[in-house]
Amino acid sequence: MVEFATRGVCAAHTIEEAQRIFWGALPQPALARESLALADALGRVLAQDQRAEDDVPSFRRSTMDGFAVPAGAGQRLRVAGEIRMGHPAPVPIAAGECFAIPTGGMLPAGADAVVPIEHVRRDGNFIEIARPAGPGENVVDPGEDVRAGEVVVPAGQRLRPPDLAALASVGIARVPVFARPRVAILSTGDELVPLGATPAPGQVRESNAVGLAACVARDGGSPAPGGIVPDDADSVRHRLRSALAEGDLLLVSGGSSVGERDFVPTTLAAMGKPGMLVHGVALKPGKPTGLFVLDGKVAVALPGHPVSALVVYDVFVRPALLRLGGDAAWQMPRGCAEAALSEAVAAPRDRDFYCRVRLEGGRAIPLAAGSSLLSSLVHGTGLLRVPQGTRHNMGDRVQVELIA
Numbered sequence: 001m002v003e004f005a006t007r008g009v010c011a012a013h014t015i016e017e018a019q020r021i022f023w024g025a026l027p028q029p030a031l032a033r034e035s036l037a038l039a040d041a042l043g044r045v046l047a048q049d050q051r052a053e054d055d056v057p058s059f060r061r062s063t064m065d066g067f068a069v070p071a072g073a074g075q076r077l078r079v080a081g082e083i084r085m086g087h088p089a090p091v092p093i094a095a096g097e098c099f100a101i102p103t104g105g106m107l108p109a110g111a112d113a114v115v116p117i118e119h120v121r122r123d124g125n126f127i128e129i130a131r132p133a134g135p136g137e138n139v140v141d142p143g144e145d146v147r148a149g150e151v152v153v154p155a156g157q158r159l160r161p162p163d164l165a166a167l168a169s170v171g172i173a174r175v176p177v178f179a180r181p182r183v184a185i186l187s188t189g190d191e192l193v194p195l196g197a198t199p200a201p202g203q204v205r206e207s208n209a210v211g212l213a214a215c216v217a218r219d220g221g222s223p224a225p226g227g228i229v230p231d232d233a234d235s236v237r238h239r240l241r242s243a244l245a246e247g248d249l250l251l252v253s254g255g256s257s258v259g260e261r262d263f264v265p266t267t268l269a270a271m272g273k274p275g276m277l278v279h280g281v282a283l284k285p286g287k288p289t290g291l292f293v294l295d296g297k298v299a300v301a302l303p304g305h306p307v308s309a310l311v312v313y314d315v316f317v318r319p320a321l322l323r324l325g326g327d328a329a330w331q332m333p334r335g336c337a338e339a340a341l342s343e344a345v346a347a348p349r350d351r352d353f354y355c356r357v358r359l360e361g362g363r364a365i366p367l368a369a370g371s372s373l374l375s376s377l378v379h380g381t382g383l384l385r386v387p388q389g390t391r392h393n394m395g396d397r398v399q400v401e402l403i404a
Helices: 015-025 161-169 208-218 233-246 264-269 306-324
Strands: 033-037 066-069 076-082 097-101 113-116 120-123 126-129 151-153 174-178 182-188 222-229 249-253 274-279 290-294 297-302 336-341 352-360 363-366 382-386 397-402
Touching: 015 274, 015 290, 015 306, 066 076, 151 161, 182 208, 182 233, 208 222, 208 249, 208 306, 222 233, 233 249, 233 264, 233 297, 249 306, 264 274, 264 290, 264 297, 297 306, 306 352, 336 352, 336 363, 336 382, 363 382
Parallel strands: 076 097, 182 222, 182 249, 249 297
Antiparallel strands: 033 174, 066 097, 066 113, 076 126, 120 126, 274 290, 290 297, 336 397, 352 363, 352 382, 382 397
16 A cells, blocks of 8 residues: 655654555666676675586585595505695595595595595505595585586675675676666755854754765665755755656655655655655654655655664665665665663654664663764664563663664
């Protein structure tokens, strides 16, 4: 169900309701692709399944330093030679014989097990085995890691170091990846001055664009900060329309509530269909949040208080950006840690409370609750969600969502 608003904040949706409405209306991403060398592909989203052309490993390998033997061989064997790394055995193994072999070495024909060096006693050219090895013991068979034709890394995976190593192991040197979604970022407010300027009385330095751009870059987007927009209806309309045309996603901080000079929600709602999906979320901090889909473009009106903007980004924007970037794991939650609460924390009757906490010595220590106090995120380790109208008591074991 899609819900609309004209003027004024709707009766606040629960977080889950707002997420369902917003994410359900997100347009199907149609992203361009580019080809990158593996060295440049870390953190990018793979655009096509990558398959192995050959088995990995392509030969039977030892996982231990020791002696290659036929399984069930006698306790006393003659050492016929030593296998060198990167070379096959000079001859097949004969009855009553073994070959010394390093970790990763290629087993000779006729051998199907490796006896670790610590399980033998060597006497010149002979060994005595204290603990025999069974078939396949201490051996990796051909194709045991990856079989020819198998998907090594699937499309939609955000490439991590082990993914790149796996691709290199099957000889893939370049990969197709999705282009980064372009995210336009605007900040509204007559009280804002740009970084580098000295605020006059009643003014503050603009910080939201810096924080949001960093979030976007961290999550695989290409941030495009567009500066400060004054609280003027014509300026807001012009700048929003221009920014919306330039990006796949538009983030606007400030002017998202229902005051006389909060022009952002109604202006965005008139810029495309289906328009405003949600205006008002039962979330502290972040109630005056607006979520929009506008003729295939996505826009989010974030509160102007810095903590509110960053919390709303994590709850709503981050998953949407990951999806627009083709990330198959876009709805996966962040990592959590369990800790004992150092003092009681309560949520308002009408909103879930995202409490900033610091994890220390197995305890979760609540920090300042003000939505303009960035220090609570700087010194915080994570966010504790307290459902509306409930309370966590001192000593309760709680799950803390870790801040990236």
